[in-house]
Amino acid sequence: MRLLFPSVFLCLIFMSIATHASEMPNNKTILTVSGAISAERQVKFDMTMLQTLPQYSITTHNPWAKGLHTYQGFSAIDLLKRLGSQSTLLQVTALNDYMTEIPVSDFAENGAIFATHQDGKPMSVRNLGPIMVIYPFDERKELKSELFYGRSIWQIRHIKAMAITE
Amino acid sequence: MSRFFQGNTWLSKFKIWVVYGFITFIIAITIAVFAIITYTSDSSKNNGRRVFESSLWNALQLQVQSYRFLNYLVALEDSDYPLNGNAFFEYDLLMSRVDLLREGEVGSLIRNFEGGRTTRLLNIINGELELLSFNLSRIEDGDRSYLPDLITRIKNIEDQINEFVTLVNKGSNEYISRQHTTLQKNLNDIQLLSMALLTCLLCLCFLTIKGLTELKNVFRRNDNLQSGILSVHEDKSDMLSFIHQEIRSPINAILGAAKTLKNTTSYHDTEALSQHIEESGQQLLQTIEMFSDLALIDAKKLSLTITTENLSKNIHDYLAIFEPQMSRKSLQGIAYIDPLLPTNIQMDFSRVKEIIVALLQNAIAHTPSGSISLQVRPSALNAPKGQLPTNAKEAKMLQIAIRDTGLGMPNQLQQNLRINPALPMQQEGPLPSKVGLSLALCHKLVYLMKGEMHFSCAPEKGCEFWVDLPYYEPNDNDQNTSPTFQCPNKTQALIIETDTHLAKIIGLQLSTFNMEVTFSKDGSFQEHKDYDLIMLGNTPRFERDGKDAILQWKTKSCPILGYHPKALSTPEYSVIPLYFPLTQEQLEPHICALFSNTRIPIKVDNHD
Numbered sequence: 023m024r025l026l027f028p029s030v031f032l033c034l035i036f037m038s039i040a041t042h043a044s045e046m047p048n049n050k051t052i053l054t055v056s057g058a059i060s061a062e063r064q065v066k067f068d069m070t071m072l073q074t075l076p077q078y079s080i081t082t083h084n085p086w087a088k089g090l091h092t093y094q095g096f097s098a099i100d101l102l103k104r105l106g107s108q109s110t111l112l113q114v115t116a117l118n119d120y121m122t123e124i125p126v127s128d129f130a131e132n133g134a135i136f137a138t139h140q141d142g143k144p145m146s147v148r149n150l151g152p153i154m155v156i157y158p159f160d161e162r163k164e165l166k167s168e169l170f171y172g173r174s175i176w177q178i179r180h181i182k183a184m185a186i187t188e
Numbered sequence: 189m190s191r192f193f194q195g196n197t198w199l200s201k202f203k204i205w206v207v208y209g210f211i212t213f214i215i216a217i218t219i220a221v222f223a224i225i226t227y228t229s230d231s232s233k234n235n236g237r238r239v240f241e242s243s244l245w246n247a248l249q250l251q252v253q254s255y256r257f258l259n260y261l262v263a264l265e266d267s268d269y270p271l272n273g274n275a276f277f278e279y280d281l282l283m284s285r286v287d288l289l290r291e292g293e294v295g296s297l298i299r300n301f302e303g304g305r306t307t308r309l310l311n312i313i314n315g316e317l318e319l320l321s322f323n324l325s326r327i328e329d330g331d332r333s334y335l336p337d338l339i340t341r342i343k344n345i346e347d348q349i350n351e352f353v354t355l356v357n358k359g360s361n362e363y364i365s366r367q368h369t370t371l372q373k374n375l376n377d378i379q380l381l382s383m384a385l386l387t388c389l390l391c392l393c394f395l396t397i398k399g400l401t402e403l404k405n406v407f408r409r410n411d412n413l414q415s416g417i418l419s420v421h422e423d424k425s426d427m428l429s430f431i432h433q434e435i436r437s438p439i440n441a442i443l444g445a446a447k448t449l450k451n452t453t454s455y456h457d458t459e460a461l462s463q464h465i466e467e468s469g470q471q472l473l474q475t476i477e478m479f480s481d482l483a484l485i486d487a488k489k490l491s492l493t494i495t496t497e498n499l500s501k502n503i504h505d506y507l508a509i510f511e512p513q514m515s516r517k518s519l520q521g522i523a524y525i526d527p528l529l530p531t532n533i534q535m536d537f538s539r540v541k542e543i544i545v546a547l548l549q550n551a552i553a554h555t556p557s558g559s560i561s562l563q564v565r566p567s568a569l570n571a572p573k574g575q576l577p578t579n580a581k582e583a584k585m586l587q588i589a590i591r592d593t594g595l596g597m598p599n600q601l602q603q604n605l606r607i608n609p610a611l612p613m614q615q616e617g618p619l620p621s622k623v624g625l626s627l628a629l630c631h632k633l634v635y636l637m638k639g640e641m642h643f644s645c646a647p648e649k650g651c652e653f654w655v656d657l658p659y660y661e662p663n664d665n666d667q668n669t670s671p672t673f674q675c676p677n678k679t680q681a682l683i684i685e686t687d688t689h690l691a692k693i694i695g696l697q698l699s700t701f702n703m704e705v706t707f708s709k710d711g712s713f714q715e716h717k718d719y720d721l722i723m724l725g726n727t728p729r730f731e732r733d734g735k736d737a738i739l740q741w742k743t744k745s746c747p748i749l750g751y752h753p754k755a756l757s758t759p760e761y762s763v764i765p766l767y768f769p770l771t772q773e774q775l776e777p778h779i780c781a782l783f784s785n786t787r788i789p790i791k792v793d794n795h796d
Contacts, residue, residue: 085242085293117281118253147280148287177284 047071052152057113057183060106069144069152075100078135082160085171086150093137093156098129101136102183109183114155117147117177124155124173132165133158136178150176207399210392217385224378243294247356250285250313251349257282258342261335264327271328279317279324286314301359309352316345423619430621431479438472441465478629481542482620485632492536492637494577496662499533499564500525500773506544507562507769513552514768519560520751521769522693526565527672527700534580534660539633540588546630547590547653554651555594559690562769563589567656572638580660585639591652593689596645605643609635650689672772673780674702680718684708685725694723697772701779713737721782724750724763738763747782749775 047068056064075096083090102109112124128134137156138144145151154176157165260278264271289295289310298306323338442465449461484490507523514521544562551560567585576583597605604622609632620628634641639657681703685691688709695705703721708714711727715737722741727734730752738761741748750756751766764778 086288086291088291118249118256120249147277148284150284150288177281 053179053181055101055105055181055183057181058107058109058185059102059183065105069138072096072136072138072153075104080133080135080137080156080158080161082156082158084156084159084174086174086176087140090160091140092142093135093154094139094142095135095137095153095156097135098124098126098181101181102126105183107183107185109185111184111186113182113184114175114178115180115182116175117179120175122173122175124175128157128170128173132162132170134173147177153178203395207392207395210388210395214385214388214392217381217388221378221381221385224374224381227374243289243298243356244360246285246288246294247298247353250282250289251353253282253285254342254346254349258339258346261339261342264332264335266332269330269332273328275324275328279321283317286310286317290314297363298356298359301363302355306352306355306359309348309355313345313348313352316341316348426619426621430625434475434479434625435472438468438475441468442472475625478542478625482625482629482632485629485636490636492539494534494536494580494660496532496534496579497537498531499529500531502537502541503544503562503564504769504771504773506541507548507771509545510548510552511769514560517552517555518557519552519555519768520558520687520690521560521562522690522697523562523769523771524564524693524696525772526563528566529564529586530661532662533586534577534662535657536637539637540657543630543633543655543657544588544590546626547588547655549626550597550624551590551592551594551651551653554597555592558593558650559687559693560590560592561689561693563587563591563693563696565589569640569656571658574638577660579663581663583658583660585656586659588655588657589652590655591650591689593650593687596647596649597651602643602645605631605641607631672700673776673783675720675779675783677702679703679720679783680706681721681723682706682708682714682717682719683723683725684711684713684727685723686711686727687725690725694725694770697770697775698723698779700772701776701783703779713740715740718744719746721779722746722748722750724748724752724755726752730754735761749778 047066047070049068049070051066051068053067053072054064055067059065072095077094078097079092079094081090081092098112110126112126113121114124115121124134134155134157137154138152140149140151145154155174155178157170157174159165159170257278260275268274289298298310320338320341323334323341326334327338445461445465445468449458449465452458452461481490503523503525507521510521548560548562565587567587569585571583571585574583601623604618605627607618618628618631622628623631631641634655634657637657639655641653641655643651643653645651679702681698683691683694683698683705685694685707686709688707691707691709695707698705698721706714706719708727711729713727713729713733713736719741724730724738731754734752734755738748738755742762748755748761748763749766750763751768751770752763755761755763756765766774766778
């Protein structure tokens with residue numbers, strides 16, 4: 023009897039981890055995450071799964087779209103947290119195989135997000151979707167630089183989490 | 189700031205406007221520099237390079253994506269069907285590149301390339317690709333018959349895409365070149381404006397330093413003026429105290445005499461008191477006139493009145509004023525006028541009188557007993573250059589020497605009298621409160637008349653003042669001579685006088701009558717020697733040997749002139765009496781009468 027409660031508690035924990043690790047997308051996969059994560063080799067996400075992550079929004083101008091738009095999406099911090107990753111750098115690949123590296127600190131300190139919606143609507147491939155990195159350019163003028171414009175990758179399909187040790 | 193330059197002329201106003209101009213110029217340049225820097229550093233301008241690269245990048249990506257799309261279509265096999273939207277997915281990837289080139293900053297930039305050719309070309313590409321969507325939808329539905337036509341149409345677009353990329357590349361290069369040129373121009377402008385700003389700042393620094401220096405000088409001047417004002421107030425206070433002190437005694441004398449007069453019935457007393465009041469009144473008037481003259485001199489408003497008058501007569505008159513005063517103190521006054529001086533000269537005699545009166549008063553005050561001499565002789569100094577008065581032939585200098593055998597002046601008084609107003613730091617001259625009213629006025633008058641005043645003083649031996657004053661010789665030179673009686677040659681005179689100062693002056697007087705003078709400084713009578721004239725003065729030996737000596741001289745028929753009181757009081761001695769002040773005018777009739785049988789009037793050359 024004394025071992026009943028600890029046993030049940032441990033079972034629940036394992037079940038929870040197994041649920042996250044073995045969660046499979048029911049719809050079309052739009053994002054694959056690999057690299058330094060605690061689960062299997064890679065984890066796939068559809069839009070529904072990404073929607074379960076905490077959502078953030080940024081309203082800003084950007085050089086690739088006319089006018090002011092509100093972008094909604096998730097943060098890499100939450101994504102990595104869900105995947106139990108301690109990564110500090112993300113290698114992000116687009117549908118056309120363009121690749122860039124983004125420090126995880128950009129999401130914590132500079133307020134960047136992986137936007138999945140523009141003005142409340144899912145972003146199509148033609149509209150630089152399904153996922154696009156967006157920074158709050160209007161809020162922080164220092165972000166209007168080639169460095170951050172270069173990190174603003176769109177049509178994201180794959181993220182590789184990397185833990186860089188100094 | 190304008191206060192700093194006050195007191196100057198148009199130059200000051202010019203300086204102010206220059207400073208204002210510089211300040212305005214500096215402000216304008218600073219604004220221009222900041223405006224250019226802001227314009228140049230604007231983020232949109234900074235993004236020029238990025239936009240340029242993005243436009244080129246996206247154009248190339250369009251080309252790459254078109255190839256990928258073509259490859260995808262070419263590589264389709266039967267097993268790939270149904271496509272499940274993959275064809276549209278590839279199509280969307282291609283079209284997203286077209287959209288990027290048409291919209292956003294890249295679209296805005298390339299719109300102007302090559303006069304709009306890129307835009308027209310992109311619209312054609314877009315239109316052609318949009319038309320492919322029908323074929324794609326058929327292929328997605330599994331109708332493969334549309335595939336060859338689709339591939340052909342995509343291949344047809346390749347040339348246009350290639351041309352588009354070329355135009356974008358060319359336009360981007362031109363754009364970035366223009367950006368570089370603009371940036372370089374802005375940098376040049378900034379450099380030029382910075383240099384102008386630096387120059388203006390240096391000029392402003394110079395003007396600021398100069399302004400501060402002037403301000404410092406103004407403050408220094410202000411301090412000096414403040415201390416000057418304070419000093420003037422102190423002087424005024426001292427002067428008022430001094431005036432009060434000077435006029436107090438004559439006023440008190442008048443009031444006292446008036447009070448006494450009220451209760452006096454005796455005619456003799458009334459007359460004496462009236463005279464006393466008159467004298468005190470005259471003294472008060474003279475004091476007030478002296479203060480007035482001092483004030484006029486300080487205000488530089490005292491003008492000299494040059495008149496032609498007889499020098500000898502005036503000098504003797506001035507000396508005669510003090511005869512009662514000297515008699516009361518038993519002082520023996522004597523005057524000597526050098527025969528080389530002209531009889532009539534041009535001077536401001538009223539001012540000369542004030543000078544001589546002041547010096548004689550000072551001599552009498554410091555001489556309890558003895559003698560006071562007044563000599564007037566030609567000066568060795570050159571006359572100051574200036575315009576000659578009317579009827580004047582030339583300007584010369586004379587020297588008035590007043591000597592006494594008194595106690596000498598106190599050191600403090602001597603110190604104050606040595607002030608020379610010709611020196612920059614001593615322009616005020618001696619203060620009346622320090623040297624007395626009459627001496628202060630005398631000092632100021634001497635220097636006002638462009639003369640000089642010096643003195644020598646020895647305790648218990650007396651003082652001698654030398655005053656050199658300019659005078660003008662009148663034009664009528666022929667009448668301006670002094671015929672003086674001349675004794676025969678080798679006429680011997682003995683002066684018996686123990687006061688060497690007095691004896692010396694008497695000797696000078698007798699010399700003018702062509703006499704050879706022998707001094708008996710110890711007062712001995714030397715009756716065994718033969719003389720043509722005996723001048724019997726003060727000698728302590730008179731009581732013992734005087735009578736015998738006089739009898740001896742009488743035996744020899746030697747005339748005796750004298751002023752020894754006991755000799756004069758004995759009629760049988762037949763001493764011809766002389767009175768003080770002793771002058772050449774007093775001696776001449778006696779000498780003339782004694783030696784008239786050989787009278788030889790001479791003409792004195794007053795030029796040399």
